[in-house]
Amino acid sequence: MPISDWFKAREQRKYTTPTEASTPSDVPDGVWVRCEGCKRTLYMGDLERELMVCPSCGRHHDLAAPERLALLVDEGTFEEVDAHLRSADPLEFTSGKVYSEQVTAAEERTGLNEAIVCGRAAIGGRRAIVGVMDFRFIGASMGSVVGEKVTRAFELALAERTPLVLVTASGGARMQEGMLSLMQMAKTAAAAARLASAGVPYVVVLTNPTMGGVTASFATLGDVLIAEPGALIGFAGPRLVEQTIRKSLPKGFQTSEFLLEHGMIDMVVDRRELKDRVALLLSYLAAGDE
Amino acid sequence: MEFERPLDELEGKLASLKHLDVSEQPELAAEIAELEAEVARLHETLYAELTPWERVQIARHPERPKTDDYLQELFTDVVELHGDRLFGDDESMFAGLATLQGRRVAVLGHRKGKNTNENIRRNFGSPHPEGFRKAERLMHLADRFGLPIVSFLDTAGAYPGLDDEDRGQALAIAECLAALSAVRVPVVVVGIGEGGSGGALAIGFGDRLIMLENAYYSVISPEMCATILHKDARRASETSACLQLTADDLVRLGLADAVVAEPRGGAHHDPAMVFEGVRTALGTALESLSAVDRATLPDSRYQRLRRIGEIAGG
Ligand SMILES: [Zn+2]
Numbered sequence: 099m100p101i102s103d104w105f106k107a108r109e110q111r112k113y114t115t116p117t118e119a120s121t122p123s124d125v126p127d128g129v130w131v132r133c134e135g136c137k138r139t140l141y142m143g144d145l146e147r148e149l150m151v152c153p154s155c156g157r158h159h160d161l162a163a164p165e166r167l168a169l170l171v172d173e174g175t176f177e178e179v180d181a182h183l184r185s186a187d188p189l190e191f192t193s194g195k196v197y198s199e200q201v202t203a204a205e206e207r208t209g210l211n212e213a214i215v216c217g218r219a220a221i222g223g224r225r226a227i228v229g230v231m232d233f234r235f236i237g238a239s240m241g242s243v244v245g246e247k248v249t250r251a252f253e254l255a256l257a258e259r260t261p262l263v264l265v266t267a268s269g270g271a272r273m274q275e276g277m278l279s280l281m282q283m284a285k286t287a288a289a290a291a292r293l294a295s296a297g298v299p300y301v302v303v304l305t306n307p308t309m310g311g312v313t314a315s316f317a318t319l320g321d322v323l324i325a326e327p328g329a330l331i332g333f334a335g336p337r338l339v340e341q342t343i344r345k346s347l348p349k350g351f352q353t354s355e356f357l358l359e360h361g362m363i364d365m366v367v368d369r370r371e372l373k374d375r376v377a378l379l380l381s382y383l384a385a386g387d388e
Numbered sequence: 389m390e391f392e393r394p395l396d397e398l399e400g401k402l403a404s405l406k407h408l409d410v411s412e413q414p415e416l417a418a419e420i421a422e423l424e425a426e427v428a429r430l431h432e433t434l435y436a437e438l439t440p441w442e443r444v445q446i447a448r449h450p451e452r453p454k455t456d457d458y459l460q461e462l463f464t465d466v467v468e469l470h471g472d473r474l475f476g477d478d479e480s481m482f483a484g485l486a487t488l489q490g491r492r493v494a495v496l497g498h499r500k501g502k503n504t505n506e507n508i509r510r511n512f513g514s515p516h517p518e519g520f521r522k523a524e525r526l527m528h529l530a531d532r533f534g535l536p537i538v539s540f541l542d543t544a545g546a547y548p549g550l551d552d553e554d555r556g557q558a559l560a561i562a563e564c565l566a567a568l569s570a571v572r573v574p575v576v577v578v579g580i581g582e583g584g585s586g587g588a589l590a591i592g593f594g595d596r597l598i599m600l601e602n603a604y605y606s607v608i609s610p611e612m613c614a615t616i617l618h619k620d621a622r623r624a625s626e627t628s629a630c631l632q633l634t635a636d637d638l639v640r641l642g643l644a645d646a647v648v649a650e651p652r653g654g655a656h657h658d659p660a661m662v663f664e665g666v667r668t669a670l671g672t673a674l675e676s677l678s679a680v681d682r683a684t685l686p687d688s689r690y691q692r693l694r695r696i697g698e699i700a701g702g
Contacts, residue, residue, distance in 0.1 A: 188641075188698035193630040194617030211701075242697030249694070271585070273608045273616070276631045277643055278697050280607040283586060284593045285693040287562055288569030292690065295570070311607075313558035314546075314586045319566055333558035333586070334548030338612075342548050352553055362556045 133157055135328075149369050158326045158369055160306060162208070163215040163232035166265055170303075170373055171219035171228055178217040180250055185212060185243045189276050197274040204235045213238040213268070216251045221263065222377025224384065227255040230265040233307070237269035240312050244272070245282025248316055252289035252300075261299040261380050266317040270310020283315035290319040299383035301376060304331050304354070304363065322379055323363040324372070325354035331363075389445045392653075395434055398427050435652045438602070440634050441625035444610060446602040446654035447581045448544075453659045455482055455497030455540045458580065461663040462670070463488050463495065469529075472521035475555065480510045480543070481519030481591075483526040488538065489667070491674060494530035494573075496523050496591045497540035500581070513582075514547040517560035520590050524560070524567045531571040534682070536674055539591045541579045544609065546587030564590035569693070570686050574677035578666060579603035579635070579644075580655075595689055596673040597643060599635035600662065601650040605643075606633035643696065646673070 129142035135157025145152065149169050150159040161169075167176055184201075191197040205211060213235035219228045229251045231238040238244070248264070255262035271279045293300055302320035304313075306329035314333055325331060332339075332352035340347055350356050354366045367375050402423045410416050438446070446452070459466055463486035471477040482497040498515065501507035515523075530537050546557055568575060568591065575594025583592060583605030592605070599605065610628035611621040638644035648665035651658035680688070 182701045184700040186698040186700040189630065189632050191630050193613070193623075193627050242699055246697055246699055271607045273613055273631070275698075276607055276633065277605060277638060277641060280585060280589055280605075281593065281643065281693065281696045283589055284565050284569065285696060287565030288690050288693050291566040291570050294566075310558075311586055314561040315565055316562070318556075318559045318562045332553050333546065333561070334553065338548045339550055339553060343550050345550075347550065351550070360554055360556070362559060 134159065151369050156327060156368075158306065158328055160233055160267070162234060163210060163230045166230040166232075166305075167215065167219070167228070169369065170230070170263070170265065170376070171221055171226075172223065175220040176217050176228070177219070178215060179254065180216055180247050181211060183212060183243045183247060185241055185275075187274075188242070188278055189274065191274040191276070200236060200274070208232060208234050210235055212243045212247065213240075214244050214247050216247050216254075218254075218260075221373060221380060224377060224380045225258075225260050226380060227251050227258070227260050227262045228264075229262075231267045231305075231312075233267040233269075236272065238267050238312075239269050239272035239279075240282050240286075240315075241272035241275040241279045242282065244268075245279070245285050248282075248286045249289040252286070252293045252316075255298055255300070256293050256296055259296075259298055261301065261384055262293065263301045263303070263376055263380075264316070264320070265303040265305060266308045266312055267305045268308055268310070268312035268317075270312060280311065283311045286316035287319060290316045294319070294321070299380065301379055301383070303367075303372065303376070305329050307331070309333070309335060318362075321383060322365075324365055324367050324375065325357060325363050326369055326372070327354055327366050329354045331357055389442070389449065391439075391442045391445065392434065395427070395430050398423065398430060402427060431652070439625065440604070440628040440631075440637075441610065443602045443634050444582075444604050444624075444628050446650075447604050449654055449656050451656040452581055453655050453662060454502070455499050455542055455580065456502070457659065458540055458578075458663065458666065459484075459486065459495065459497070461659075462667050466495075469526060470522070472518045472525060474518070474521055476516075476518045478511075478516045478519030478522060480513050480515045480547075481523055482540075483522050485535065486538075488674070489671060492535055493674075494526055494535040494537050495539070496526060496537065498543035498582075498588070498591075500542055511547055513543045514545060514584075515543065515587055515590075516547055516549070516552050517555040517557050520546070520557075520560035520564045523591050524564045527564070527567040527571055530573050534573055536574040536576065536677070537568075537571065537594065538670060538674075539575065539577045539594065541577060541583045541588045541592050541603070541605070542581035543584050543587045544582050545584030546590070561586050561590045565593075568593065569689060572682045572685055574674060574680070574682075574685060575689070576670060576673045576677070578670065579605050580666070583633075584609060593689075593693065595677055595685060595692070596645045597638070598646045598648060598666070598669045598673060599638055599644045600648050600655060600666070601635055602654050603635055604628075604633040605638060606631050 136155035
């Protein structure tokens with residue numbers, strides 16, 4: 099089956115923090131999947147061992163928040179915060195799908211309460227505040243709750259003078275919350291500015307895709323910006339850009355490698371080396387506090 | 389504007405009747421009187437309860453007063469500052485120093501043009517990264533020299549071009565947001581026309597938000613919202629109501645502090661009235677903020693942002 103189907107099957111599974119179960123390993127053995135990059139058929143077990151990176155073409159497949167946490171933080175160290183925050187429907191938005199129903203469906207499908215999971219953890223033995231976004235939850239768009247949880251993560255990092263590591267993935271602002279959603283950009287950017295002026299490190303890992311209002315706010319205000327290989331990162335969606343310029347887009351437009359070349363991020367890091375790299379960076383950036 | 393078409397048609401008919409000689413056709417007089425009454429009635433009803441989509445059209449009207457007009461009518465001793473010191477000068481963003489009723493301030497504003505040539509140079513008011521970086525430069529300058537910031541919003545949004553992505557459109561906006569949140573001077577924002585998404589927000593939040601009655605401010609354009617939800621931009625009328633993007637909506641959501649009344653049919657029907665309204669609203673806002681200890685402004689601005697958003701199970 100193609101990987102997207104496997105992900106659909108996986109969506110049915112309930113959210114468990116990595117402290118309870120290391121999520122990727124509880125799939126039955128012997129499942130074959132097709133890589134979305136090179137279209138080769140891969141043995142699921144092999145793919146999982148490589149943290150969902152195709153051993154053949156290097157394609158980094160999307161991860162759910164629990165899986166992301168499992169590979170980023172030290173086993174058994176994650177303590178979730180603000181798990182109870184859930185989206186309201188302030189505008190009673192009903193054009194297209196009914197927003198409140200969309201939220202409920204996303205909750206049921208992902209087992210999450212919103213598109214970001216935040217908490218305290220250790221990375222390579224170093225304390226950190228960690229937040230990871232989950233694209234399966236309404237495209238990890240930023241509404242009031244995502245904005246609030248991100249802001250609280252900045253505030254917690256500030257209060258405990260502990261480095262913050264955010265792993266982003268988002269389609270942008272959550273339009274169903276209208277201006278309340280747009281203002282989360284200002285709110286999270288303001289929180290980032292306060293953390294920066296207090297001298298507490300903030301590392302961002304941009305993953306596929308990180309677009310729109312999230313890229314244009316807290317996601318690019320880190321002291322160090324890391325991206326996973328091949329991730330789509332930008333402001334305007336590629337289709338809109340294409341319509342605007344009425345030309346086809348150059349190969350690799352808005353990918354991590356494109357951003358690195360244009361000087362917009364610090365590095366592109368393979369997922370299998372990500373944890374070590376983040377830990378090393380934290381050891382440098384936290385030096386003043388030791 | 390589209391929704392004014394019935395009125396335009398009636399007025400056209402009336403004008404052509406008035407050209408005829410009434411003395412030769414006495415029954416015409418009665419017809420003219422009837423039409424005049426109808427035009428007056430339509431004037432009443434058409435503008436009495438404008439829909440959000442109609443307000444969006446008014447906000448985009450080509451003759452609507454623009455940042456340049458406010459600069460000319462409200463300010464004296466205007467000194468424009470150019471360039472982002474990195475790449476270029478973006479004419480879609482105004483940055484400068486000016487005096488408002490004796491008060492020295494820094495001014496930012498999206499800049500639409502008065503004609504096609506000007507609009508092409510100014511990219512129809514949609515900034516490139518250079519525009520935001522120039523704005524950010526002005527924010528730092530205002531902070532260092534203690535100049536309150538007055539910002540005029542009038543953009544469909546940040547420009548979604550290829551080169552803009554190359555040069556970090558998202559990063560330029562993010563830096564503006566961070567800078568504006570931290571300035572130790574009062575920030576007063578005036579929505580004069582379009583408030584299109586992140587490109588508006590980059591210079592569009594602060595200690596006070598004043599909205600013109602028919603200005604809008606939205607997370608996404610109603611057309612793009614309709615395209616995403618319904619694959620049909622023509623349903624923008626429906627989405628503009630759902631998005632709650634009018635001045636009154638913003639007051640109700642606790643985001644805007646004051647609304648400046650516009651003449652019937654929109655600001656372009658009587659710009660002087662709107663200039664006066666904005667002058668008064670700006671004066672009130674700056675006066676109330678002048679009493680505040682400037683060192684506390686970033687904190688109170690943060691608390692203002694902090695309250696925004698609605699959450700269940702908070
Ligand atoms: Zn592959």
